[in-house]
Amino acid sequence: MTSGSSKLLPFTKMHATGSDAIVLNCLKKIPQNPQHLARKLCHRNTGIGGNQLLLLLKSKNCDFGVKVYNADGSEAQVCGNALRCIARYVREEKLTPKKELLLETGAGPRQVKISSKLIEVDMDEPRMKGKEIPVNLSGRIVNRPLKIDTKDFRITCLSLGTPHCVVFQEAIDTFPVTRFGPLFENHSVFPQRVNISFVNVIGKKEIHTRVWERGVGETAGCSSAASAALVASVLNGFADRSVTVHMPGGKIEVDWNAKDNHIILRGPAEKIFTGEFLLP
Template sequence: MTRPFLKMNGLGNDFVVVDARQTAFSPALDQVRAWGDRASGIGFDQLISIEGSQDGDAFMRVWNSDGSPVETCGNALRCVAWVLNPDASDKTLKIDTLGGPTKARVLRADAKTGTASVDMGRPRLDWREIPLSEDMDTLRLELKVGPYDAPLYHTPCAVSMGNPHCVFFVEDVSKVDVAATGSLIENHPLFPEGVNVEFVQVIDRDTLRMRVWERGAGITRACGTGACATLVATARRGLSNRAATVIMDGGPLHVAWAENDHVVMTGPVEVEFSGELS
């Protein structure tokens, strides 16, 4: 049996998207890994299944390229919104995820591209919500990388946007060894469920430069929930306004932490090609 799919991306963060609203889709771990392999398979950061929802327009299920399930994915939510509303009609979509419900609007759409906005809900800032393995101030984690008396990176901020994030503040993000540090922190005992790791350089109060190591996927060109977590972290530290452009390797994403405590991101969607999974 084969399953049709769309290969899509949001700012270079790429996905294989399967519409499973009519027929169940339950791939085995080794299948996900095989499809996700960029050398021998299709290649993607995450595999996305669009499923039915009793009280929403759809449920989005996510697997990382290593086969591990993940709670949610911001860039993928924009892609799913485009699939659900390719005509960009004036409506708000409710898309449920393991990380909680979200609301999305497609602002522009054509045959291959679009722009969508997603309300990711409120950031979760309590240590139990991240989660952490011990009670700690999530604004300034007691965490260091490198020599104790001269750490390379230290005192990050922790935020959950439906999935856990650890945000380090750096002077020059281009000099960060994202793979080495990200892989180290991803499986740190402080994060019992693993963690996504962001490195942010504050350009000005309206512009942030961020690079990311995604849990279960490694370095990606962009991370929507990571951009949201980064904006929340810098705003909490007083380093940025509550709305800013977060520039990632794949391009810019606009993120706003609204007065109702919800975080809203707006950015592009692209369809690369279609195919069939065997």
């Protein structure tokens, strides 16, 4: 029972390699002020709790549209985890019979393929010039020096619709991600902030990554960051173009196609629970 001024908001809680998201079916109505709603719903103590709020939308040119809002209310133009969650959601809710979908994002359309266990996402081509990422540095940003606090790092940067910075580190299990993550994210060299991946290359086909996600914090898994980690590993000569990326929330298979330059990732997405949230 609700009061006359309150209403119940149906939602589905999902996760992709441990990174949780709240999905709202907005095919009929789009909520007002989604930035504020994201901050409210994603709050771990007073809301549902999640890294992101995902809005499923109608699209004129694609099968569906997707809007992604981080826990702090900022909008992400595209997110591999979000696309996998949405793809799994529309199939389980029987909103489409298709196993191949075209999803409209803020960074352009993205193709997804749905199987019983994994979702495959075409993340398009990486952009690697400083002004395209954007980074306040010229040319390609590969193995460039950057001082954070009192520590010297070497950074490799690229965009997959959102800006990414990759740092190669040994012993990343004990690396202080929560200390350096926000310092990287808010550094003046990144005008739109940045997602930062701390990467340990295990071998030519295997890498280990911890991610500090822009607008969220450290996450158990980030598909875009896994893709960025692969590209950076290839550019620095550390890995082949097909790798398994291990993250705290699980693993993702990522390929960087040498012919069309597209990045293809494959990973799971699962429903956790459904419910209704009481809005004032």
